[in-house]
Amino acid sequence: MAAVPLPASPGGIMTGAVHVCRHCDEVITDPEDAVLVWHEMSNSGPGWSVYAHRAHAHLVKPDPQLVAILTRIRATRARMNSRPQKGGEKSA
Numbered sequence: 001m002a003a004v005p006l007p008a009s010p011g012g013i014m015t016g017a018v019h020v021c022r023h024c025d026e027v028i029t030d031p032e033d034a035v036l037v038w039h040e041m042s043n044s045g046p047g048w049s050v051y052a053h054r055a056h057a058h059l060v061k062p063d064p065q066l067v068a069i070l071t072r073i074r075a076t077r078a079r080m081n082s083r084p085q086k087g088g089e090k091s092a
């Protein structure tokens with residue numbers, strides 16, 4: 001894994017988080033220029049956020065496979081939420 005040289009940030013705004021533009025694969029050095037385009041889910045953790053340059057945000061297209069996965073997750077969640085609660089058992 002290649003180390004990305006970090007630009008000096010006098011304000012300390014970028015606290016270790018380096019965003020890479022999904023469109024052009026360049027490091028977004030200016031936090032003001034980083035636009036969150038979507039949050040990607042992960043099976044092994046909380047997932048990660050996908051960023052793009054402000055000028056490139058509208059050019060970033062969601063991964064069709066990712067969209068399909070997210071759609072399936074949302075459908076499953078909706079089904080789980082609409083499932084009636086088990087209320088037939090009495091404990092007392």
Ligand SMILES: [Zn+2]
Nearest residue numbers: 021024053056
């Ligand atoms: Zn870019």
